[in-house]
Amino acid sequence: MMIPVRCFSCGKQLAGVYEEFQKRVEKGEQPEKVMDDLGVKRYCCRRMIFSQVDLIDMIGKFKS
Amino acid sequence: MQKEEKIQRKEAIEKKEMTVMAISIKKLDEKHDVARYLVKGASPSFINMIRRGIMLHTPCLAVEKVSIYENDSVMFDEMLAHRLGMMPIKMDKTYKMGDKVKLVVEKEGPCTVYAKDIKSTDPKAEVADKNILITKLEKDQRLRLEMEAEVNTGETHVKWQPAIVSYKEVPELVVSKDCNQCKDCIKICPEGILEVKGKTIAFTDPNACSLCRACVDACGKGAIKLVYNKNEYILIIESAGGMSPKEIISSTVKAMLEKNKEIGKALAKAK
Numbered sequence: 054m055m056i057p058v059r060c061f062s063c064g065k066q067l068a069g070v071y072e073e074f075q076k077r078v079e080k081g082e083q084p085e086k087v088m089d090d091l092g093v094k095r096y097c098c099r100r101m102i103f104s105q106v107d108l109i110d111m112i113g114k115f116k117s
Numbered sequence: 118m119q120k121e122e123k124i125q126r127k128e129a130i131e132k133k134e135m136t137v138m139a140i141s142i143k144k145l146d147e148k149h150d151v152a153r154y155l156v157k158g159a160s161p162s163f164i165n166m167i168r169r170g171i172m173l174h175t176p177c178l179a180v181e182k183v184s185i186y187e188n189d190s191v192m193f194d195e196m197l198a199h200r201l202g203m204m205p206i207k208m209d210k211t212y213k214m215g216d217k218v219k220l221v222v223e224k225e226g227p228c229t230v231y232a233k234d235i236k237s238t239d240p241k242a243e244v245a246d247k248n249i250l251i252t253k254l255e256k257d258q259r260l261r262l263e264m265e266a267e268v269n270t271g272e273t274h275v276k277w278q279p280a281i282v283s284y285k286e287v288p289e290l291v292v293s294k295d296c297n298q299c300k301d302c303i304k305i306c307p308e309g310i311l312e313v314k315g316k317t318i319a320f321t322d323p324n325a326c327s328l329c330r331a332c333v334d335a336c337g338k339g340a341i342k343l344v345y346n347k348n349e350y351i352l353i354i355e356s357a358g359g360m361s362p363k364e365i366i367s368s369t370v371k372a373m374l375e376k377n378k379e380i381g382k383a384l385a386k387a388k
Contacts, residue, residue: 054192055250058203063281066205066357069232069246092149112191113255 055109062097074102145324145351152362154352155287155324164350167369168282172271174372176214177359178206178242179276182265189226189258197252201264202276204232204249205357209241210364212268218242220264226254235264242266245358270372279365281355286345288326292317295340302332302341324351 056071070091077087088099140163145153156164183198190197206218219238224230233247254260271278296317303311303318310321311332318341320326333341354362 054196055200055252058200058249064275064278064357065281065355066203066246066249068200068250069248071250072248092151109191109253113253116189116191116255116258 054112055107056105057101060095060098060101063095065093065095065098067093067098067101071102071105142352147362150356150358150362152354152356153324154354154362156284156350156352158348159350161347164284164352166373167352167366168284170369170373171280171282171354171365172278174270174272174376175279175365175369176212176268176270176372177277177279177357178208178212178218178266178268179274180204180206180220180264181267181269184263184265185261186263187259187261190230190252190254190260192252197262200251204251205245205359206266207243207245207359208268211241214268214270216268218266220244220266222251222260222262222264224254224260226258227256229253230260279357279359279368280362281357282353283355284350284352285328286347287323287349287351288320288328289323289344289346290318290320290332291342291344292319293340293342295338296336297338299337301335301337305331305335307331 056068058068059066070093074084074087074091074093078084084103088094088102093099093102140156140158143155143157145155147153159167180198180201183201185194185197188194188197192200221236221238222230222234224234230251230253231247232244232249232251234251235244237243252260269277290311298313298316298318300313303313307329308325308327310323310325311318312321313319318332328343328345330343333343354365356362356365360368
């Protein structure tokens with residue numbers, strides 16, 4: 054639905070860097086380099102970010 | 118009484134019945150709230166005590182109670198409360214175990230609710246990262262809630278864990294005379310920190326080694342050995358954002374001293 058606030062495995066806070074990650078990737082930067090730059094180093098935190106599917110906008114349309 | 122104890126201690130040290138470790142700490146670097154310290158003169162159990170002390174016994178702030186008055190967003194109340202609970206909160210040194218702060222959010226859509234929209238009733242406590250996404254509101258949807266953050270320790274719940282802590286030994290590369298400088302180890306090193314130095318291989322920076330032992334496996338002659346120094350550690354403190362790594366260590370030391378006092382008191386009572 055929305056990016057979890059923390060990484061499931063290690064507990065690192067990720068919801069604060071997610072929007073910047075999205076913006077920079079949209080501009081054409083390489084995702085892995087953006088993650089390195091944002092301090093998301095471990096693969097447990099990386100999978101949280103790149104496996105995220107934002108559904109909240111879609112579900113939002115159907116709430117009465 | 119205290120004087121006597123001090124004298125006894127001094128005598129014990131002189132007679133070598135008791136050893137005192139001289140510990141030195143040097144900061145290596147700090148980036149993205151991750152600080153690396155080089156700790157010299159510590160034993161494995163000591164450094165692990167610091168690690169566990171930070172994770173379990175260091176007080177910090179986190180949202181404990183959420184009163185939701187209005188939540189029209191598609192996110193369930195429980196999910197929302199959980200997200201708010203996981204959010205790290207900055208606090209002042211004056212805060213002590215059990216202290217409470219009220220935080221308030223009021224928003225009307227269409228908008229994205231960020232952590233910066235949360236207003237604290239006390240200027241000494243505020244949300245650590247302003248960009249944390251909380252929820253999204255569509256047109257005519259409203260969010261109105263009140264939170265109560267509490268100071269507690271990681272022993273109760275992980276949301277009160279002020280940092281992710283890890284440590285590793287400082288490695289030493291021992292290269293025997295069998296080394297023919299084929300450079301296989303240099304090519305395979307994922308950190309790229311090996312180099313040819315004279316007739317052997319050496320680290321450019323031993324503190325950057327991830328202890329993966331790829332160089333040991335890659336050496337066809339079995340000439341490389343990775344030896345760990347049992348008294349030198351790299352302590353990595355990855356702050357959640359509530360306190361700086363330095364504040365976390367000093368607060369942990371205080372908490373651990375308090376624990377030691379408790380043991381002393383209990384021991385005095387025991388017959």
